[in-house]
Structures are given as structure tokens and as C-alpha cells.
Amino acid sequence: MGPPQARGDMLRFAVVWIASLLSGVGSSLTGFVLGVWAYQSTDSPTQFALVMLCGLLPGILIGPFAGIVVDRFNRRTVLIVTDCLAALPTLAIVFLIQTDGLAVWHLYLASAIGAACSTFHATTYQAMTPLLIPKRHLGRANGLMQISWATQIAAPVLAGTLMVAVGMSGVLVIDLATFAVAVLALLVVRLPATVLRPSGTAEAPTLRTDLVAGWRHLRAKPQLLGLVYVQTGFNFVFATAGVLIQPLILSFATADVLGLLMLAGGAGMFCGSLVMGVWGGPRGRVRGMAVFMGVGSVALFLHTLWPSPPLVGVAAAAFLFTLPVVGGCAQAVMQTKVERDLLGRVLGTAHSLGTAATPVAYLLAAPVAEFVTGPLLMPGGGLAGSFGALVGVGEGRGIAFVLLLDAVLLAALAAVTAFAPRLRTLETALPDSVADDSPHPVRSS
Incomplete structure (x- = not known):
């Protein structure tokens, strides 16, 4: 593969990464404002902790299943489907806020779905990265991908400002917009077939295997x-x-x-x-x-x-x-x-x-x-x-x-x-x- 192909692959990675970063920022903002709402509505640290755990445990349990899907199915499809699934709870919460029907248990469910989708996302991106980026640049690519963690830590400052400016529903709508950007990037960017499904035509083993x-x-x-x-x-x-x-x-x-x-x-x-x-x-x-x-x-x-x-x-x-x-x-x-x-x-x-x-x-x-x-x-x-x-x-x-x-x-x-x-x-x-x-x-x- 010549340098032009390598540069093209890195440009594709950059576009998909930036779109994913924006989506991660939106999800971080949503996670913060929902956590604040849970605590302010209940005055219960336990309820707040349960929302955090619901946003963590599904990702731990689903990891091996996510790996199977990433290795056996078209990875662009996996990313688009999980983006859409992750957006559904956010959309539902916007509706519940507008109808004054939001309850804490809704946040448990939304956090669990978001955690599961996030695990699929992270596993897919990590598996795609070495298929787009030369070995000598993998450290750079993985370092850039972790910027999303930095945005999560700094999210409370931005989220607090946005809460004042556009309200809780406005923050969630911003999150939905970032989901749309991520999906659009995946639809537009052309990715090599070996990146989308590197397993070839080999017969898949049993689920247990x-x-x-x-x-x-x-x-x-x-x-x-x-x-x-x-x-x-x-x-x-x-x-x-x-x-x-x-x-x-x-x-x-x-x-x-x-x-x-x-x-x-x-x-x-x-x-x-x-x-x-x-x-x-x-x-x-x-x-x-x-x-x-x-x-x-x-x-x-x-x-x-x-x-x-x-x-x-x-x-x-x-x-x-x-x-x-x-x-x-x-x-x-x-x-x-x-x-x-x-x-x-x-x-x-x-x-x-x-x-x-x-x-x-x-x-x-x-x-x-x-x-x-x-x-x-x-x-x-x-x-x-x-x-x-x-x-x-x-x-x-x-x-x-x-x-x-x-x-x-x-x-x-x-x-x-x-x-x-x-x-x-x-x-x-x-x-x-x-x-x-x-x-x-x-x-x-």
C-alpha cells in the first residue's frame, strides 16, 4: 500500500473519530444532568449511586458478546445500530420531561442501555483502529481516542452553563444532535472492506465457542x-x-x-x-x-x-x-x-x-x-x-x-x-x- 492509501485511511479515521468525540461529549453532558436530576429529585446519594452503577455494570457483562458481534458482523452497521439504540432512551426522556412523567427508574433503564451501547462502540472502534492506522501510529491514535474521557471529566462545567442557557431538555436535544452527526459520518465515510469485516468468509463457530x-x-x-x-x-x-x-x-x-x-x-x-x-x-x-x-x-x-x-x-x-x-x-x-x-x-x-x-x-x-x-x-x-x-x-x-x-x-x-x-x-x-x-x-x- 502506498502513502496515498495510508493518508486516506488516516483521514477516514480522523473523520469518524471526531464525529464519535462529539457524540461522546453529548453523552457526557446528558449523564451529568440526569445524575443531578436524580439527586435533586430524591435527595438520596444511594439513588445517585444506583444510576452510576446502572451505567457501568451492563458494559462489564456484555463485553464478550460485544466482541463476538464486532468480529462477525459489519462494523459500520454495528456502530450505526448502537448509536440509534443509544439515542432512543434520550429521546424518550425528552418526551417524559415535557409530559412531567420522568421517574428515577427511567434513568436506571436509560443508563443501562447507554452503557451496553457504549461497550459495543468502544470495542468496535478499538478493533477498527489497527486496520486503519499503521502500527507505528497506534499509540497516537489511541491517545487521541481518550480525549473523550477528558471531556467527561470536564462535562460538569459545560453542562452547568448549558442547563442555565437551554434547560435540561435542551441539553438532551444537543446530545441527540451529536448522535445524528456520528451516524451521518459513518454513512458518508467510505471504509475498506477489510476494516468492516476482517474475518473473511470463514464459517463462524458456535456461540459458546x-x-x-x-x-x-x-x-x-x-x-x-x-x-x-x-x-x-x-x-x-x-x-x-x-x-x-x-x-x-x-x-x-x-x-x-x-x-x-x-x-x-x-x-x-x-x-x-x-x-x-x-x-x-x-x-x-x-x-x-x-x-x-x-x-x-x-x-x-x-x-x-x-x-x-x-x-x-x-x-x-x-x-x-x-x-x-x-x-x-x-x-x-x-x-x-x-x-x-x-x-x-x-x-x-x-x-x-x-x-x-x-x-x-x-x-x-x-x-x-x-x-x-x-x-x-x-x-x-x-x-x-x-x-x-x-x-x-x-x-x-x-x-x-x-x-x-x-x-x-x-x-x-x-x-x-x-x-x-x-x-x-x-x-x-x-x-x-x-x-x-x-x-x-x-x-x-
Whole structure:
């Protein structure tokens, strides 16, 4: 394939990615305003948490099924169908708002459908990327794709402004418009046949065989399975920090300050995504993951030293800057080392395994901080005279102590990634899925 074809593929990727990014921004805005509505309507943190869990659990359960669909059906069709399905609950909620019939259980259902569609979307894009982008540019492409995470973190600031300007229904209509843009881009952009259905004409195995194909492939390549376990641990650390950062800030600052610090964190992640998009990541991707996890652990530790908004703002930006590098490197390794015809199923299984730790972190971190470390770090508490000298004593310092433990866990994970033999030699021990740098596999006749 000549350079013109390669440039054309990258242009196609860019158009589809931008449309997907806009859709992701719209979904983030909707998720925020619906969460605010749930909390304001019920005054129940539990109801708010249930909406979050409904937006998480279906994606974990459906990962292997999504991988099968991505490997067996036209990927353009998968993306268009899931976009349309994801838009239906949003459209229904707009109608329910106008008729004053919206209830919290509607949000449970809408969040679950959105999570399922998002899993199909993410798996499809991750499987298509190495078929459009040369190997040497995979780190850049994966870094850019993670800009959507930065927009989700910064969504509250934009969503709050839009709520004042156009109201809740207006925000949802904007989300519907972004869905339409994404579908239009998929209909207009011409994608190579090998990208849409790389499996060729091979007879599909049974559903049961397909469901376990991703797991069997990972078991057969323990280096890749080890990488997935690292991602699982990393997601646990990130989820623990994510669920505790806001309560930590609110223990010593106002809601306005919280919004500014969240914007700072989102800006840090946005910058990390852009840097990864330009740089492409280190040549040794696994080693690079370890280095940036180590940097992230230092930044997470800085959150805990004392209740200072400027310190937390800088630390949050630094911590979130590392995420696109770690995630982009891990994704590029998977896309490079997994056979193209299995990529959807392996990525679907890896998604389920990698995100399974997130609800565990949600369910453990807050109760431990509230009922265990919180009382221990109040004046006269059991840890006030020891760890209290490091993280402080009083309101919110129990949360800081859990984040301190989270930082230690991330540092340990970085050490394992750097020194575990299977992970250290992963990139040299496993052959690449294609021998050259062409993103298109050559089909056998």
C-alpha cells in the first residue's frame, strides 16, 4: 500500500473519530444532568449511586458478546445500530420531561442501555483502529481516542452553563444532535472492506465457542493476560480516586471550587491525550506504562498532604495527564499482538476483565473512608497520632488516607509492570499480529 492509501485511511479515521468525540461529549453532558436530576429529585446519594452503577455494570457483562458481534458482523452497521439504540432512551426522556412523567427508574433503564451501547462502540472502534492506522501510529491514535474521557471529566462545567442557557431538555436535544452527526459520518465515510469485516468468509463457530474465544486466547498468551490484569488493577486505582476526589475537595472547599478543580483535572487529561496523539508514546510501551504509573502515584499522593485547592488542582491535572499515556500504550500493545480476526473478541473480554474492578472500588472506597479511616483520623482517633501527622486530622482526612493507600497501590502496580518477567519481555517475546506496517491484513484465498 502506498502513502496515498495510508493518508486516506488516516483521514477516514480522523473523520469518524471526531464525529464519535462529539457524540461522546453529548453523552457526557446528558449523564451529568440526569445524575443531578436524580439527586435533586430524591435527595438520596444511594439513588445517585444506583444510576452510576446502572451505567457501568451492563458494559462489564456484555463485553464478550460485544466482541463476538464486532468480529462477525459489519462494523459500520454495528456502530450505526448502537448509536440509534443509544439515542432512543434520550429521546424518550425528552418526551417524559415535557409530559412531567420522568421517574428515577427511567434513568436506571436509560443508563443501562447507554452503557451496553457504549461497550459495543468502544470495542468496535478499538478493533477498527489497527486496520486503519499503521502500527507505528497506534499509540497516537489511541491517545487521541481518550480525549473523550477528558471531556467527561470536564462535562460538569459545560453542562452547568448549558442547563442555565437551554434547560435540561435542551441539553438532551444537543446530545441527540451529536448522535445524528456520528451516524451521518459513518454513512458518508467510505471504509475498506477489510476494516468492516476482517474475518473473511470463514464459517463462524458456535456461540459458546465464540464467548470463550477471547479468554482462551489470553490464557494461551499469559503475557497479554498479565497486561489485562495490570489494566484491571489500574482501573481499580482510578475508580477509587474518582469516587473519593470530589468528597475530599468538598471537605475543605466550596462547590464552585470543586467545579474549577474538576476543570483543571479534565484539562490535564486533555493535554495528556494531545501529547500522546502527537508523540505516540515511548518506544517501549510496557516500560512507558510503568513510568507513567509511577508518576501518577506521586501525583495521587500529593492530593493527601494537606487541604489546599491549588495543590489538589495541580496534582489532579498531573494525575489525569498520565492516564491517556498508560491507556494508549496498553491498547496499542493489545492491537499489535492480537490476531486481527480475534481482535473484537479478545478486546471485549479484556474490557470486561479490566472494568470488573470499578464497581468493587465504588462499593469499597467510600464506606471504608466514611466508617473506618474517617473516625480513626478524627481528633483522638486511633490513627491521629501516627498517619495523622502525614495526612492531617479532622473532616475529610479519612478520605485522604484511603487515597494515600491508593497511591501506594499504584506505585506497587508500576513496580510489577516494570519488573515482572512476563510483562517486561512482552513486546519482544510475542510476535506482532502482522509482519509489516500495513494496517490492512492480506486475506488468503
